[in-house]
Amino acid sequence: MTPPKRSKVASLGVLRRLRPFVAAHSKLLMVAGITLPFLAGAQLVAPYLLRVAIDRHITPAANGQAGALDGLWTLILVLLAVLVAEVALRFAQLYLMQIAGQRIMHDLRMAVFGHVQKLSMSYFDRHPVGQVMTRVTSDVETLNDLMSQGLVAMVRDVVTLVGIVIVMTWIDWRLTVASFVVFPFLAVILGALRVRLRRTYDRSRTLVARLNAFLQESITGMGVIQAFDEQERNVDEFRRHRDNLLEIDLRGVGLSSFLSASVQSATTVSTALVLAYGGFGVIGGTVTIGILVQFMEYLGRFYRPLEDLSDKYDSLQRAAAASNKIFALLDEDPAIKVADDVRPMPDFEDAIRFEGVTFAYGEGDTPVLSKLDLTLRRGEKVALVGSTGAGKSSIVKVMQRLYEHQEGRVTIDGVDTRELDPRTLRRFFGTVPQDVFLFTDSIAANIALDEDAVSMDEVARAAELVEASEFIGTLPGAYEARLGERGANLSFGERQLLAFARALASDPQVLILDEATSSVDSETESRIQRALHNLVADRTALIIAHRLSTIREVDRIVVLHHGEIREQGSHRELMALGGIYATLYRLQYDQDTGTAA
Amino acid sequence: MSALVLTNALSMAIPRVFGAAVDAFTQGADRRRVTMFALAIVAIAVAQAVSRVISRIVVLGTSRRVEYDLKGMLHDKLAQLAPSFYDAFSTGDLMSRMTNDVMLVRALGGPGILYFTNAMLVYLLGTAFMVSLSWQLTIVVLAPLPLMAWLVRGTVHKVRAFALSSREALSDLNTVVQENLAGAGVVRSFALEEAQMRRFDERSTAYLDWGLKESRARAQMIPMIGLAGGLSYAAVLALGGPMAAAGAVSIGDLVAFVGYIGMMIFPTVALGWILSLMQRGTAALERLDKILQAPVTISSGAGALALSELRTDVTVSDYTFRYHDALDAYTHLQDGDAAHERPPALRGVSLRVEAGTFVALVGRVGSGKTTLLKSLLRLVEVPPGAIALDGADINDYDVADVRRAVAYVPQDDFLFSDSVAANIRFGAPDADDATVVAVAELAGIDLSSEGLANGLETEVGERGANLSGGQRQRVALARALLRDAPILVLDNALSNVDTDTERRILAGLSAQRSGRTVIAASNRITAVQDAECIYVFDSGEIVDSGRHDELAARPGLYASMREQQQLSARLEELP
Structure with a gap:
């Protein structure tokens, strides 16, 4: 290429x-x-x-x-x-x-x-x-x-x-020559005009792009513009853009008018030449009146297409x-490249392993994961704890091969994920993101996502299990109720429950939960917690946690910092270790006794 | 316009001259007369060229000026319309109106008028010339025209109906693309690529089908117009031939008629195109009129109070605000459904901010903090009696004065694609360099270690894309600080700045406050714990208020938010 x-x-x-x-x-x-x-x-x-x-x-x-x-x-x-x-x-x-x-x-x-x-x-x-x-x-x-x-x-x-x-x-070749005597002149004029027209059109297109970019920015930033009472300056600047464009456009109009007039004059002059030369022929008896008329008709048909040449160039x-x-x-x-001979998806009898994985989002960026080793065994529930940017979500993204890591391997039962079909790999996981993306479609379609792969029964069962069926029942049309753009007509809690149902409907081997940081009222909160509990029961799960109170019961807690694992173990083990987790936990609960239970 | 008439009159004279020449030849003219006729036509060509250049420059130039003015009018209006207007009309929609629709209006005003007038003049002058030669022939030449008009009319309706369906299909297609892109993460992590392709294929095929139906109807229309021209030819020969043989008309007249038909075909073909241009142009004009007619909901009334010496006591009393009240005024312009009924954003909120104090609003996302802050700048339609500045209703003041008195750091850290310095100067273009550097420092922009290649002259990119979230917020803060207004409003202004820097900035701010009022909303407890009074918002209501110590000590929203945040705060503090 x-x-x-x-x-x-x-x-x-x-x-x-x-x-x-x-x-x-x-x-x-x-x-x-x-x-x-x-x-x-x-x-x-x-x-x-x-x-x-x-x-x-x-x-x-x-x-x-x-x-x-x-x-x-x-x-x-x-x-x-x-x-x-x-x-x-x-x-x-x-x-x-x-x-x-x-x-x-x-x-x-x-x-x-x-x-x-x-x-x-x-x-x-x-x-x-x-x-x-x-x-x-x-x-x-x-x-x-x-x-x-x-x-x-x-x-x-x-x-x-x-x-x-x-x-x-x-x-009659002589009459033809007479008809096209002016053509070379016209060609020269058209050639000269075409170059100029092209230049004006190109310049105009650039200016239009600039004007539109400015306009787009004014529209999106109008809130700021008004808050700072700078509308006048904005209007002035837009006028400057319009002035520049108008100037070049008027030049274009002038050139194209000249072009159009040239073509028309060429037609007319050719008609005159045909008439003169043909007239001599009529007198001399070599040309008939009919031929004269025929030529006149052809001339019109010949020159007309040349007239909108500039428009054609523009559209080209x-x-x-x-x-x-x-x-x-x-x-x-x-x-993300698909391997030439993809290996079949392993049964997942053992574990998913990160082996010395280093990952940065862009070339030359500082790695968000560096030489990370991590194991997620079948049936285990593991929580990731760490500050923003510690690498929690990067682990999840690399695991699903949404991004390509630079060093090390990620394996499932020993098979490198790069040897698997990425789509089969991703179907292996069910993800609940922090912010749920909903499609303008029915509730059922939003839970099933791929309606060929997930049956209506499975949809209903999933919704039942996370207690979403209750609110779905109150919607007009229940599962067939259509959602507004991005689920505009649902509350945050309802959207969360839909995300749970969605993650469950595809019956994934591993659940990935990115705990929502946006808070909801306490009633919804407890409903979500209950649903969450049902969701992870009997499954392998990786939870990105933002609160200590929700993760005490997991099998293993992994404390991440700057892309590295600082501590890992069960709640009891980490408390006994007396490291970061223990300090955090004590700080939180000793200080807030009575308020955080 | 007279140039236009002249151009056409000259063009229409040519067949007549040609016809006269033919007659002269048949009667045995000499070479001198032949040359005279040819020179006459050349003279016409010269005059024609001049008048054509003039007429086109005038008409097409005017259409460019109309476009220029129209864009100016629309933009002036957009600058006046309240933010709620922008909630009803998406940026994409407005951009499409300002570009595509304005272009359609220009096409109507320029080529539309030019070709329409041309066509009319050709008919009028052509008819006049033809009648002067033979009225019988004129009638047969023009006879197919009504037939054609009738045929075209039926198709035009069909084309319009199909075009409408096709546009709807396109909009469905766009929705699929838009959601596929916005939800790219979901599509990939649930491996929905193939399902999405099927969905897209379905919509794209539907769009294709409607497009083809429209094309078929259009394809029927154009040959029909050609048919009418051809029928005229046949009619002239059928009637004119015997007439010429009988000597009722001369052969030259017949030739002139053939010339006229040739001249009339193109304007007639163009007429079909002009018709669709007119339809689309008027529809576009209607869409533009929606913007021009949109009510301006926030403006300074006549005799507005000037706000000069502001002590800035802010009193909010029993303030209830619903977004869809304001939205309704605009959504009906969109022919869209009325805004979805939602609970009020603010419900009976009352509070008082005395000049020179630091007051904080805390609560979850969507609890009404932003709405209240925007109200202080009249960026939303504040009902009368809800907010008073120094005892007088906020709506009684000049809007510009109110906005000058309140420096605002919005939640959405929108920056313009310009340099850092230009963005900071946005609200005070005349500020000198030293002042800009001073506020930049106060806002925590560390010029030495920020990785800003050209310091304050670094270009921030579209929407500030070249800067990190935290940098954008600090630039937005500096921009507000440079306004040097008595009230500083911060809406979650430092949420992307790490806690350490945040603490430093806040400390700097309070040292420099010197009698300024600060009203800050935050989702982060650390940002507000020094406030003299903290109001806790939940679902549009104030559920609690007090100082940090008091609120932290009692169970409730504030304490539970604090619990959540301490974890991440402490993790961040790890070495």
Whole structure:
């Protein structure tokens, strides 16, 4: 892969990378392509018929030749037939191109979305949601315009132009030369204008991007702006952005007007030349009136497509810019690689082990885990205790291979997790995060998540076990009740219970609980504690704890600090050890006797 | 506009000249006359070029100016609208209105008007020229037009209906993408990639299907317009041929008619496009009007009190606040559902802050602290009688005065993509360097050890992305301190700063307070234990109040929050 160019203006070459997507629908495109010469032909036929009508039928009839008009009716019928054929062909062509274009877009969307699914969490740490979202939606949409409209129109125009020149030359090459005498001049003007137009368009696009970035920031920061009473300055600054853009846009309007006028004048001057040279021919008897009319008709058809050249260039540039961004995303290497020959998931009869694991979030960052050894045996309940940044959540993320560690191994029954299919590995765990993410969907779908893998019975059983069924029953439609955006219509406690049910529904081997730090009222609190108790019963569990009172009963407590294990053992062992945990525990409970029970 | 008329009149004269020339040739003109005709057309070309440049520059230039003004008007309005407006309209929605919709209006005002006027002029002038040649032929040339208009009308309706469904399908698709990205963690840890792909495939296919239906309807429309042009050709030949043979019209007239039909086809094709431009433009204008018509809920009334010598006694009495009251005014503009009924954010809250004191608000997330703090700056719609500053209702003062009197460190540490210094200067652009450095130090920004590559000139990135959470909060604090206002409001302002630094900053602040009032909300007990009075919030109500010692000694929310926090605090203190 070649690295993307760092120029502001996207090179059109990037559009070549669309080839495999286009090739997948080549049959459809070929069928659509077949209509093109016929359509161009239809464009050429009408003026020809006109010429025949004038030269063979109307002029002789005017000169009193009998029967000349009879053939006119046949001619008109042919004209009508060509017309009907043209309408049918044009419909077929437009529709086929749209089918192909939109299918290509669908494929491209699937490819982009599919690739995003392969990207690891570290990608999302670096790229805001809105940006990735634009790639999948509006950037692909921009290409659609080019695919289904611009590209076809361009091909059609070129075929028609070539057709016109060939037919004209065949009829009378001298008259053809007269018709295109101005063309070199026009070409020079267009060439000069195109370069300037391109520059203004590129500059305008940059300014638009800047203006939009400013606007986006003003909208998101409007609260701050108003709190500091700085609206006026903000408005002024926006005006400056608008001023800059207007200036360049007006220049663009001037250039494109000049371009449009040049094309029009070229058409008119060519008409004059055809008239003059053709007129001499008429006098000399080498050219007929019909040919003159035919040429006049062709001229209009030849020059018109040149007029919106600048718009076409602009849409091409837009498409190139969009493809650049799309392919940059598609080139993004998934940080989590799937081994070539994945090993089957072990039965988990022994333990999960961290063996000298070192992990940092980014290259060159200080490691959050350094040479960590940790064992989680089957059936064991282990609590992780430590301050923010001690490495508790990193352990959980590395264990599920949401991030790739740099040194050491993580094994399940001796099998390195890097030799397993990451998705099978992750299904092995059931996670309850601190902050529950809910989808705008039904309660059932939010518990099951993958409705093909989890049955409705399992959903209900899971909800029952964590006592979520009670509140679900009160919702209109119960399990089918739809949640608002991100579960907006549920309380924090209810969302927690749903997260428990969700973690349980997939019947995981290991439960991972990140205890919520946000507090809830005491009634909900005790309900959650009860649910938690049911959740971990008979299971292997790893708990990230934020309160000492909740973890006294676990099999083992691991005290982490700066990515290293400082102490581990049961509550009793650690208290006997008299180290950090014991100090913490005593401090808390001696000082707060009577308040913390 | 006259340039536009001139351009078209000149263009429309060409077939006429051409026709006259043809007639001259058939009657045996000499080379001189031929050259005269050609020169006449060249003269037209020159005049045409000039008038075309002028007309396009005027019309298209105007549309750019309209865009310029429209964006300005919208932004002015956005600057006035209260934060509750932004709760009802998402940033994405507003951005789409300010960009896509404004562009559609511009297209309506520029190319839309240009091509529409062009088309009308071509019809009008063309008809006039044609009638002057032969009224019978004019009628047959124009006859297919109503037929075409009728055919197109039906399709336009269909296109519109399909376009609407297609847009809805797209919005469904976007929701899937949005949630897939926002919930990237869940998707991965539950291995939902394939389920998500299926879901996306489903929506993308639905979008494709509607798109194709729309395309089919559109694809029917364009050839129909071509059909009308072709029918006109046939009609001219059918009627004009015999007429020319009979000498009723000349051959040159016939040629002129053919020329006119050719000129009318393009504007007619364009008309279909203009129609959709107009539809979309007016729809966009409506969407923009929603913003322009949105009521401004927070403003200074006529004859507002000036707040100059503020002693800043703040009295809150029996204050109840519901977000959806304010939201309702905006959600109906969105055609969305009314805001979900939720319990009030504040319920009968009363408290008093005397000038120069340090008062703290403590409570869980969502207990109403932020709402109360925002009220002090009138960032929410405060009902009359709820809050008084120095004895007068807060709504009676000039809004700008109130906001100048209160320096605010919001919970969301929003920074602008600019340098650290520029962000600190945000509320006081004229402050000198020494003062900026002084407040930066007071806010705990250690320039030597922060890893800020260019010191105060370091760029903070979009939303401050180049800084850590704690750094962002300290910059936001410095920004507020530079305002040098009598009241300093801190909303969970140091939650991402480690406890040690927090303690140092707070100590520095209290040393420099010099009569300033500090009102601080915090989820962290350590941040507030020195406050002269701590109010404990729960579900929008004040459930307890007192000094740290008193509150810590009795069982309740405060004591239990403290228990939770001590663990992490102590762990952090480990060597």
